Amino acid sequence: MTDPLDLLDTASLLSEEERDIQRTVRDFLDDRARPHVAGWYDSATFPRDLVPELGKLGLLGMHLYGYGCAGTNAVSYGLACLELEGVDSGLRSFVSVQGSLSMFSIWRWGSEEQRTEWLPRLAAGEAVGCFGLTEPDFGSDPAGMRTRAVRDGGDWVLNGSKTWITNGGLADVATVWARTDDGIRGFLVPRGTPGFTTTDITQKLSLRASVTSSLHLQDVRLPASAMLPEARGLRGPLACLNEARFGILFGAVGAARDSLRAALGYADSRIQFDRPISAFQLTQKKLADMAVALNSAMLLALHLGRLKDRHELRAEQVSVGKLNNVREAIAIARECRTILGGSGISGEYSPLRHASNLESVRTYEGTDEVHTLVIGQALTGRAAYR
Numbered sequence: 265m266t267d268p269l270d271l272l273d274t275a276s277l278l279s280e281e282e283r284d285i286q287r288t289v290r291d292f293l294d295d296r297a298r299p300h301v302a303g304w305y306d307s308a309t310f311p312r313d314l315v316p317e318l319g320k321l322g323l324l325g326m327h328l329y330g331y332g333c334a335g336t337n338a339v340s341y342g343l344a345c346l347e348l349e350g351v352d353s354g355l356r357s358f359v360s361v362q363g364s365l366s367m368f369s370i371w372r373w374g375s376e377e378q379r380t381e382w383l384p385r386l387a388a389g390e391a392v393g394c395f396g397l398t399e400p401d402f403g404s405d406p407a408g409m410r411t412r413a414v415r416d417g418g419d420w421v422l423n424g425s426k427t428w429i430t431n432g433g434l435a436d437v438a439t440v441w442a443r444t445d446d447g448i449r450g451f452l453v454p455r456g457t458p459g460f461t462t463t464d465i466t467q468k469l470s471l472r473a474s475v476t477s478s479l480h481l482q483d484v485r486l487p488a489s490a491m492l493p494e495a496r497g498l499r500g501p502l503a504c505l506n507e508a509r510f511g512i513l514f515g516a517v518g519a520a521r522d523s524l525r526a527a528l529g530y531a532d533s534r535i536q537f538d539r540p541i542s543a544f545q546l547t548q549k550k551l552a553d554m555a556v557a558l559n560s561a562m563l564l565a566l567h568l569g570r571l572k573d574r575h576e577l578r579a580e581q582v583s584v585g586k587l588n589n590v591r592e593a594i595a596i597a598r599e600c601r602t603i604l605g606g607s608g609i610s611g612e613y614s615p616l617r618h619a620s621n622l623e624s625v626r627t628y629e630g631t632d633e634v635h636t637l638v639i640g641q642a643l644t645g646r647a648a649y650r
């Protein structure tokens with residue numbers, strides 16, 4: 265029997281364990297998040313109380329191993345992202361930033377002391393992390409960053425600012441990237457460090473169920489041990505971003521799938537001209553085109569997930585996945601909104617919320633244009649960024 269949300273039976277490409285993990289995450293979210301998400305979005309609230317529960321489920325730093333992390337394969341992590349974003353991109357963004365940006369930066373580039381101090385608490389959801397790379401004047405081009413760290417005796421002193429930082433106002437620890445005499449280096453800045461403050465960005469029209477903040481660093485004095493010892497140059501933050509992008513290319517499928525579910529349900533029950541609108545050819549064309557795009561995106565995500573589990577995934581392949589899947593997901597969410605007619609602009613239905621969220625998702629972790637240039641460079645051997 266055909267599952268309209270999985271026309272190609274992509275579930276049959278998953279292992280029993282992967283299916284179990286996906287089901288567990290879906291059941292948890294159906295119970296604890298889905299009934300409340302429209303309200304969170306409306307009131308621009310991130311459900312902070314949910315964080316320890318996400319930790320208990322093993323979703324924080326899920327694909328990392330040791331230090332209290334679940335140590336699943338990459339596909340399972342992707343499927344969790346798919347389910348999270350099927351509720352709201354804000355939830356998936358939290359998990360991506362906590363696991364793939366904050367925790368991964370410490371796990372991959374940190375000292376043993378930094379790992380043991382932070383990773384178990386971050387994995388359990390007892391602490392929140394954020395990742396500060398973007399600055400007011402440097403987004404797509406982080407190499408130009410102005411935040412600076414200078415040596416003063418045995419200490420580091422940081423000055424500068426970061427903006428558009430997910431979880432910034434919630435974070436117990438910020439991974440901050442700064443320019444030093446020795447190139448770009450990463451620093452762990454605990455909340456409460458004198459001179460370190462945050463301001464939440466308000467009036468967002470996208471990703472409203474997520475905290476987005478600016479970080480301000482004024483003469484922030486840190487011990488030498490605050491620097492991530494293994495990260496040198498832009499390779500440090502870029503490796504973290506590649507991890508987070510991987511979660512996004514699955515997550516986008518979740519937002520698209522949830523939109524299609526809403527549109528299918530509505531098209532079946534809405535009667536116009538004496539027939540359900542799903543019986544009209546024009547509606548069926550929309551639904552068929554979206555099912556083709558959704559299933560293709562899922563196959564792409566799974567293929568890239570299998571490559572990642574074989575440690576063969578290249579950065580330009582992640583760019584293909586992020587560019588395609590987010591682009592398709594936005595198109596699907598918008599098209600689903602049209603099927604809902606006027607009801608589509610109500611928060612009662614998810615497609616317009618997903619479409620609006622996906623505008624952030626297409627911008628962060630590399631814009632469409634930046635990923636296009638990454639792919640262009642891989643194809644031609646020529647960098648066209650400047």
Ligand code: FAD
Nearest residue numbers: 395396397398403404428429430624627628629631633649
């Ligand atoms: P710009 O770089 O100014 O780009 C503006 C436009 O110019 C874009 O269309 C871009 O593609 C285009 N452009 C730029 N350069 C080129 C080029 N060479 N060729 C063609 N076109 C080009 N950052 C973090 O560090 N941590 C976070 O946790 C984080 N969370 C975020 C959450 C949200 C909700 C948002 C919206 C952003 C977040 N960001 C975060 C920042 C995000 O990564 C940046 O917004 C993104 O990198 C783009 O930078 P920008 O906004 O400065 O745009």
